[in-house]
Amino acid sequence: MILENLGIVYALLGAALAVLLAGSGSAIGVGIAGQAAAGVVTEDPSKFAKVLIMQLLPGTQGIYGLLVGFITLSKVGLLGGGAAAIDVQTGLLILAACLPIGIAGLISAIYQGKTSAASIGIVAKKPDQFGKAMLFPAMVETYAILALLISILSVTAIQV
Amino acid sequence: MSDLQYTYAVARIRAKEVFLFSAATIDQLLACKTYDNCLQFLAEKGWGDADTPQNAEAVLAKEGEKTWEVVRELVSDMTVFDVLNYPKLFHNLKAAIKEVCTEGNHSSIFYKDTIPSPDEIMDRVRERDFSGLPSMMTEAAAEAFDTLLHTRDGQLCDVIIDRACLDAIYRAGKAARDAIIRNYAESTVAVADIKIAVRSMKTAKSLDFIKRALAECDSLSVDALAHAAMSGMDAIREYLSGTDYAEGADALAESPSAFERWCDNMIIKTIRPQKYNSFSVGPVVAYALARENEIKTVRIILSGKLNGLSDDSIRERVREMYV
Numbered sequence: 001m002i003l004e005n006l007g008i009v010y011a012l013l014g015a016a017l018a019v020l021l022a023g024s025g026s027a028i029g030v031g032i033a034g035q036a037a038a039g040v041v042t043e044d045p046s047k048f049a050k051v052l053i054m055q056l057l058p059g060t061q062g063i064y065g066l067l068v069g070f071i072t073l074s075k076v077g078l079l080g081g082g083a084a085a086i087d088v089q090t091g092l093l094i095l096a097a098c099l100p101i102g103i104a105g106l107i108s109a110i111y112q113g114k115t116s117a118a119s120i121g122i123v124a125k126k127p128d129q130f131g132k133a134m135l136f137p138a139m140v141e142t143y144a145i146l147a148l149l150i151s152i153l154s155v156t157a158i159q160v
Numbered sequence: 161m162s163d164l165q166y167t168y169a170v171a172r173i174r175a176k177e178v179f180l181f182s183a184a185t186i187d188q189l190l191a192c193k194t195y196d197n198c199l200q201f202l203a204e205k206g207w208g209d210a211d212t213p214q215n216a217e218a219v220l221a222k223e224g225e226k227t228w229e230v231v232r233e234l235v236s237d238m239t240v241f242d243v244l245n246y247p248k249l250f251h252n253l254k255a256a257i258k259e260v261c262t263e264g265n266h267s268s269i270f271y272k273d274t275i276p277s278p279d280e281i282m283d284r285v286r287e288r289d290f291s292g293l294p295s296m297m298t299e300a301a302a303e304a305f306d307t308l309l310h311t312r313d314g315q316l317c318d319v320i321i322d323r324a325c326l327d328a329i330y331r332a333g334k335a336a337r338d339a340i341i342r343n344y345a346e347s348t349v350a351v352a353d354i355k356i357a358v359r360s361m362k363t364a365k366s367l368d369f370i371k372r373a374l375a376e377c378d379s380l381s382v383d384a385l386a387h388a389a390m391s392g393m394d395a396i397r398e399y400l401s402g403t404d405y406a407e408g409a410d411a412l413a414e415s416p417s418a419f420e421r422w423c424d425n426m427i428i429k430t431i432r433p434q435k436y437n438s439f440s441v442g443p444v445v446a447y448a449l450a451r452e453n454e455i456k457t458v459r460i461i462l463s464g465k466l467n468g469l470s471d472d473s474i475r476e477r478v479r480e481m482y483v
Contacts, residue, residue, distance in 0.1 A: 032167055036438075039171025047175075117167050118438035124174035 008076060008083050010091030014098030015072035018151065022065025022105025022144075029058025029113025033137075036117035040124045047123060050130050054120050057137045058112040061105035064148040068101045071155050084160050097154030104147030112140040163440040169234035170443045176230065177435070177447065179206070180483045181454050189458065190474060195465040202458065216462040220455050227451040228273065231444060240441050243332040243341055244448060249274045250325035253297055254304070254318060256285040261308045296331070300324030319373045326352055326375030340434055340442040344449070347430040349377040351423045354408055357389040357396055358419065365389075379404050417477050425480040428453055432482065450482030457481070 037051035070079070072094060077084040086094075115137040122133035181189075185205070192198045199214055208219040232238065248271040255269045259282065270278035276293070284292040290301040300320055308317040326349050333345020353374050360370045370386040380403060388395040393412065400409040411422035427449060434446035457479045464474035 032164060035167040036171035039168040039173075040175045042172050043175035114164075114438070117171065120171055121174040121438050124171060125178055 003088075006088045007086030007091030008078075010088065011072060011076045011086055011094040012078070014091075014095035015069040015076075017095070017102040018065045018072065018098040018105075019069040020065075021102035022068075022109065023062040025106035025109030026059050026062030026065075029061070029109035029111075029116070030055060032110075032113035033058055033116035033120065036120040040120055044124070047127060050123050050127060051120050054116045054123065054134065054137065057116050057134075057141065058109045060141060061101075061109035061112075061144045064101050064144055064151075065105050068098055068148065068151045068155065071152060072098060075155055075158070075160055077160075086160060090158060090160060093158050094155060097151055097158060099151075100147040100154075101144070101151040105144055108140050108144040108147075112137050112144075115140055166235075166439055166441050166444065169441075170438055172230075172234060173443045173447045177450075177483055180447075180450055181205075181458075181481055182483050183481050186457060186461070186478055186481060189461055190471060190478070192465070195462060198462055198465050207458075216459065216466070220459055220462075223451070223455050227448055227455075231448050234444055235441060240336075240338065240341065240445065241448065243329055243336070243345060244445070245274060246325055246328050246332070249276075249294075250297070250321050250328070252278050252281050253285070253293070253301055254321045256281045257301065257305050257308055257317060257321075258314065260285045261305070296328040297324065319369070322352075323373055323375055330375060330377055338441055338445070340431060340440075340445050343430045344427065344445070346377055346379055347426050349375050350379050350405060351408075351426050353377060353380055353382065353385060354396075354400065354405060355423060357385050358393070358412065361389040361393060361396060415476070417473075421477060421479055424453060424456070428480050428482055435483070446482065453479055453482065 033055040037055045040051050041048050073079045076086060076094065119133040119136050122129055126133075189198055189201055192201050195216075199216065199219065202208070202219060203214070208214075208222045212218050212222045231241065235241070252270050252274055255266075256278070258264070259266065259269075267278075272278065274281075276284075281293065284290060285301065285305065288305070290298050290305070293301055300323070304317045304320040307313060307320060329345045330349045333342045333349075336342050336345070356373045357370065360373065365373075367386060367390050370389050371382065374382045374386055376382055384399055385396070388399040397409040397412055400406060400412070405426070408419065408422050408426070411419040431442075431446040431449050434442040437443055460477045460479075461474055463469075464477070
């Protein structure tokens with residue numbers, strides 16, 4: 001019985017990992033950047049809007065993870081109320097497809113948080129350099145987007 | 161403590177660094193015609209507060225208090241900053257020993273904000289209970305006390321305590337986890353050694369005296385520096401030119417005040433990389449040192465203005481700023 005349903009378990013595990021890892025990374029990243037933002041706003045509340053944008057940048061990985069999670073759930077039919085019959089091999093394929101955004105999301109969000117915190121330091125000292133300061137954490141985003149792309153392409157390409 | 165724990169503190173320090181005096185601000189202060197104009201300028205920059213009397217000492221003391229208030233707010237483990245306060249702590253020990261041995265009573269010669277407090281140090285020295293002092297002070301306190309009591313040689317007493325202070329800074333630097341404390345300790349001890357060598361050479365001290373006063377550090381050879389001090393200023397300059405402190409040799413050649421300025425600038429150069437560090441306690445330590453340097457520079461300018469020194473001779477004494 002368990003072995004028969006192992007395919008859907010793997011698929012669900014993939015969706016869970018995408019959401020869990022990328023979401024955790026974002027939580028850590030936004031937390032790090034948030035501490036830096038709070039430090040600046042303590043001294044200069046007028047910089048609130050600028051540092052808030054910086055703080056939000058590492059939050060996107062969580063959204064990407066959620067997106068892949070939704071697509072996966074939709075793919076296996078769990079969102080429509082009836083789970084598809086998935087063999088173990090397909091389940092494992094879905095799990096593998098979810099890993100890029102899970103792992104790259106986790107790591108990139110943490111580092112993006114650190115980069116955001118450093119860039120918040122730029123905004124604290126030179127608010128007119130906000131545009132340039134935002135580019136540094138935005139660069140880290142590239143790799144989360146690449147991982148998202150591969151996860152979406154893989155999940156949608158798998159025949160259920 | 162993880163470096164990430166200081167993220168809030170570092171960001172707040174970054175925002176506060178905006179208000180540190182730059183070289184341009186110091187030039188503006190120098191351009192003020194009178195001492196009163198300088199005080200006015202400082203008040204406009206937010207120095208002192210509504211309750212602070214309009215005199216230099218009160219304003220500067222208030223700024224010192226503000227700095228440590230911020231640091232205490234940001235850092236829960238203040239032991240990191242102990243090494244910065246060693247000179248004040250050992251000064252209090254020196255003052256206490258002299259007070260007890262000479263039966264004087266001058267409370268104004270103590271730094272108030274040390275741990276242990278000046279009163280505690282006085283009590284320990286009065287009762288000759290040196291083991292009640294921090295361990296790094298015990299031995300030096302007993303030796304300095306006996307020396308002063310038996311020989312009445314105040315200078316020797318100072319040398320013993322100053323040496324113990326430098327040794328304590330060096331040991332604290334070696335044990336420190338943070339690079340800034342290690343670098344600060346090394347620079348502080350090396351610069352102090354160079355100062356001792358120069359002053360000993362000028363007052364023709366013996367080799368034994370110089371060796372007793374110089375503290376070990378990694379970037380200088382105490383033995384070579386002591387022998388150079390015995391040979392004269394040229395020998396000190398020649399020795400320094402082969403070390404990390406070659407610029408000190410140039411400053412020595414220029415003038416005594418240029419050398420004193422270089423000594424302080426060395427510390428600022430040591431901490432300057434912290435401007436680009438976004439995590440760890442380093443930027444907070446650097447901010448505290450930068451503020452002390454700023455206050456010292458303002459004090460030099462105000463003293464110069466009060467005593468009618470020319471702008472050029474004040475400028476010669478102005479320290480490099482952190483920002």
